[in-house]
Amino acid sequence: MKVPSGVRVAGNADVSLKAPNLWYLENEGEVFDIVFFASLNLETRSYKFGSSELLLSHMGTSPEIVRHLSDDIGAIHLLYSKNFGPLSSQKSNYHFIMTTRKNGPSYSRGNFAVMTKMDMSEYRSLFKVTAHEIGHFWWNKADINSWQDWLNEAFSDYSSFMALRAKYGEKYVTALWQKAQESFYTLPPIMGISRTHKKAQEVLYQKGAYLLHQLRQKTPDKQFFDLIKSTYRSKVVTTDQFIGQIALFYSEEDVAWFRNTLAAGKNSE
Numbered sequence: 001m002k003v004p005s006g007v008r009v010a011g012n013a014d015v016s017l018k019a020p021n022l023w024y025l026e027n028e029g030e031v032f033d034i035v036f037f038a039s040l041n042l043e044t045r046s047y048k049f050g051s052s053e054l055l056l057s058h059m060g061t062s063p064e065i066v067r068h069l070s071d072d073i074g075a076i077h078l079l080y081s082k083n084f085g086p087l088s089s090q091k092s093n094y095h096f097i098m099t100t101r102k103n104g105p106s107y108s109r110g111n112f113a114v115m116t117k118m119d120m121s122e123y124r125s126l127f128k129v130t131a132h133e134i135g136h137f138w139w140n141k142a143d144i145n146s147w148q149d150w151l152n153e154a155f156s157d158y159s160s161f162m163a164l165r166a167k168y169g170e171k172y173v174t175a176l177w178q179k180a181q182e183s184f185y186t187l188p189p190i191m192g193i194s195r196t197h198k199k200a201q202e203v204l205y206q207k208g209a210y211l212l213h214q215l216r217q218k219t220p221d222k223q224f225f226d227l228i229k230s231t232y233r234s235k236v237v238t239t240d241q242f243i244g245q246i247a248l249f250y251s252e253e254d255v256a257w258f259r260n261t262l263a264a265g266k267n268s269e
């Protein structure tokens, strides 16, 4: 791509400058499209966590938000490392683009997320999304095309609730859990839900996160996080493997409760 002098480019691809003003975008994955941004104001910061990397690009976003988010990214990474264990050497990367457009949805292409411009009043939702995505540096091994994806999504969502609690306090998060609790038994079961079910997102994310929240409340925190650390270390990819992990740290009764709750919910529309 040829651009005027001084314009920088970012996209869901490996982006490199081949010659002055000549940018090259290459993605060898199976992608639907390549989204790119070209701007004189484009700035990218890199955050390295072991062999994983998070890139944050913005174009004229207020320095206040960028500074806030940078500090929070560091804090979230520390919180997760402490509770889930240090990241393994497996490589992950994630790229956020904060755009200047005021309307329209935020969207993503795999590990590349495009955020509609946010002001400080919407900072909590930006924080939540960021915390969820950083969670995926740990939780990314299960099959994304089946219900096993709850091991990625619910774990990352649960992680984001931990980050929200650390930043905004217990009260704020309790109110969010309350909502998840209310819908828990009216949503379809997590076990076996089709990835294309219209409630799949709610079930695999929020409902799954609330299931983990309930599991945590059954034991002292240390026991729960020993389970979580062991789950990460053991590279769990299926729910059966996760249940095997639970059995190492919890009573038989708790394991039975977990199996039942995984299958609990309303199947009808």
Ligand SMILES: [Zn+2]
Pocket: 132, 133, 136, 152, 153, 156
């Ligand atoms: Zn996710």
